[in-house]
Amino acid sequence: MMTMLQAYNVYEDRCPTRLVLDRLADKWALLILDRLESGPVRFNHLRRDIKGISQKVLSQTLKKLERDGLLSRAVFATVPVTVEYTLTPLGRTLTQTVAALAHWAEHNMDAVLAAQEAYDTAPSAR
Template sequence: MVKEYDVYMQACPTRLVLDRLADKWAVLILARLDESPMRFNRLKREIEGVSQKALSQVLKKLERDGLVRREVFATVPVTVEYSITPLGRTLSTTATALARWAEENVEAVLAAQQQYDRSA
């Protein structure tokens, strides 16, 4: 039996997925990991402004959701690498497109905000 989901219904579990995608850090992490696996500190360097705590929390949530894989290597010190899973890859195209849309349209959005603020 196939369950039918309706994202517009309050109790629909798909809203949990949308909630994850509404997080700017999740979008940026997925887009970066789509390029190549990365260690924590590299991700932190490449995503300017993300705190260590926020990065750690979002990575754990993405791992729990099956979108990111955390692999520990037995080195001294221990090395941890994050990579995108096959499920995460199905989403990374959308995440990357969303990030690109923001880059391409930020000026129009800022102009609209200024116009709105002047008329309000």
Template sequence: MKPDVYAANCPTRQILDRVGDKWAVLILLLLREEPMRFNQLRRTIEGISQKMLSQVLKSLERDGLIKRLAIATVPVTVEYSITQLGLTLAAAVDPLRDWAEQNLKDVLAAQRHYDAQKEEEAA
């Protein structure tokens, strides 16, 4: 079966869901810099809950984008690192991060303009 992202049952949609998940993207970009432990990730990524971080890490590991290494210490230390496959995805989404940073002012201005128009229409 040839992949067709527009078909409802095509597995490529699951991959695009991962790419569209802000938490997954942020985790991949961080792990591209260096391996990190769970709490390091949670402290660095503001706003992510412990539950959400755990879920996203499991999904990324299942997809082969990161690997989890349990180190025999007391208590056990768990470190996450990006895989070769994850590096390719991080390289693909990094230009989106750049675009967001470079165009932030324009997007915010467009949002303000839109909101002002809607307020005028409602009045």
């Protein structure tokens, strides 16, 4: 299948890639995708693992990611119904990049915190 890569440009306002970037440039979406890398996870399990996310935002974010084809939703008719979220192959192509971003944050925290402190205590007029 041939694709015209030049037809898409994230810098353009009306380019559909902006819609995708909007979705990816979302703290919760990144954390969810990263968390799903190791296998399927249930709703409340995600809620407990990703500290600070609310039920509403988790629900909304999962719905958007499913709509984008990045993860799939499987319902099991267990006693309290179980819902499992799994990365799709498309979603799987993303996680490596996403993980790199999340892990950059972990590795470069010290430098960023130092920069913030230097900035905040700088004597120059700001």
